Amino acid sequence: MRLRSGARALTILDDLSLDVPAGEFLAVTGPSGSGKSTLLGLIAGLDQPTSGSVTVNGVDLTHLGEDALARFRRTTIGYLFQSFHLIPTLTAAENVAVPLDLGGARDATERAHGLLDAVGLGERSHHYPAQLSGGEQQRVALARAISLRPALLLADEPTGNLDSATGAQIIDLLLALKREAGRTLVLVTHDPALAGHADRVIELHDGRIAAPLQWA
Numbered sequence: 001m002r003l004r005s006g007a008r009a010l011t012i013l014d015d016l017s018l019d020v021p022a023g024e025f026l027a028v029t030g031p032s033g034s035g036k037s038t039l040l041g042l043i044a045g046l047d048q049p050t051s052g053s054v055t056v057n058g059v060d061l062t063h064l065g066e067d068a069l070a071r072f073r074r075t076t077i078g079y080l081f082q083s084f085h086l087i088p089t090l091t092a093a094e095n096v097a098v099p100l101d102l103g104g105a106r107d108a109t110e111r112a113h114g115l116l117d118a119v120g121l122g123e124r125s126h127h128y129p130a131q132l133s134g135g136e137q138q139r140v141a142l143a144r145a146i147s148l149r150p151a152l153l154l155a156d157e158p159t160g161n162l163d164s165a166t167g168a169q170i171i172d173l174l175l176a177l178k179r180e181a182g183r184t185l186v187l188v189t190h191d192p193a194l195a196g197h198a199d200r201v202i203e204l205h206d207g208r209i210a211a212p213l214q215w216a
Contacts, residue, residue: 135166
């Protein structure tokens with residue numbers, strides 16, 4: 001994949017081939033600028049490759065228009081960002097209910113409260129993001145990401161802005177969700193503790209897969 005910077009075309013990912021079986025927990029590591037976040041963006045259909053194709057759950061995303069891509073993401077993919085991306089004017093419950101409302105769920109509010117209970121924030125559902133700690137905001141973001149029961153969960157440095165104890169709580173939640181629902185999890189991380197829980201680890205360098213890794 002190439003992006004233009006001024007007069008130059010920059011290669012972000014180069015001749016990368018990757019297959020992730022259903023139900024696998026794949027961790028993606030590598031230095032800053034190696035293409036990790038771009039890889040997640042391609043899998044989510046947020047970016048389009050300049051060559052090649054991206055197939056998720058049997059659907060070639062490179063052949064979908066914007067409306068079809070949005071529908072596919074809503075029903076198949078959950079995305080957990082490092083910086084939470086919560087809507088500041090909505091409460092925790094309202095943030096979680098957004099994708100449910102967009103998906104036409106009649107019980108969006110009830111389900112949002114249930115999801116917040118599941119991540120240990122039932123008593124904080126009426127609080128706004130500014131009233132929540134970083135770890136609490138990430139748990140709200142996680143509840144929102146899984147609200148439509150996606151088969152694939154993508155997470156970009158989900159513990160990057162958290163202290164080690166709070167990060168460990170997010171790791172435990174992610175692992176529990178994968179075990180209980182059998183989701184496929186693709187996660188970008190610099191955290192060896194988090195990568196160590198993965199079924200498989202790949203490392204990116206200069207837009208290429210350097211080597212499969214095994215973490216003790």
